Amino acid sequence: MPKFDLSMLLSGPYSGALLSGFLLSIELSLLGLAFALPLALVLAVMRLVPVRFVQWLSLSYIEVTRNVPLLAHLLFWYFGVPQFLPRPITAWLYSHDYEVLSAVIALVLYSAAYMAEDIRSGLRAVHATQHEAGRALGFGFFQTLWLVVLPQSLRYTVPPLINQxxxxxxxxxxxxxxxxxxxxxxxxxxxxxxxxSFDVFAITTLAYLTVSMLIAALSHLYQQRYPVRSI
Known part of the structure; x- marks a missing residue:
């Protein structure tokens, strides 16, 4: 049985590969967050717009996306979508790191569906009188959401969004x-x-655990600093 020794992996020729993989995982997550959050906000607002067709579009997207595994989304964008494109474009995509782009697209669309429901719940948690106050000030529907309701909903939306x-x-x-x-x-x-295998996946597990604990600690600190209160 091989002896447990991490020195070869942490300081040897494979340390650079592990580090580059870790940084790419961070990059995928940050890109996913940067694009998923605005999309989620749009979807959440669509759920609240007093137009039934717009609500139906948002609800359909959210329900379909959340009921299909992420892996299926990923494989669809990588293998399926390029087949509908002209052959030169497909060849160009596959020769220019399309796997990274397809992964980002899948992560964005999948995560946005879950984030949208968290944002919508936060917006609905703000008391109806705040909507009435915005209207009394002469704001329209979207101005009321953006200037009055959304800032107050952050106490409700940020903790679940950090979990996302x-x-x-x-x-x-x-x-x-x-x-x-x-x-x-x-x-x-x-x-x-x-x-x-044990050494390699021990390091990988520790890396995932470390970042996950940092994110969980951020959520805890935020909830301690900004506890949820009725509005």
């Missing part, structure tokens, strides 16, 4: 399924090359 960031970080590992060289992909490569 945690899910996004963990879900970034699915990108290995389409060949994205993120942390799990690199760990699998190194494990196959060195036959030190």
């Amino acid at each position: 960031v945690l899910n996004l970080w963990q879900n970034s590992s699915t990108a290995m399924a389409v060949g994205v060289a993120e942390m799990m992909y690199r760990a699998q490569q190194i494990s196959s090359a060195t036959f030190r």
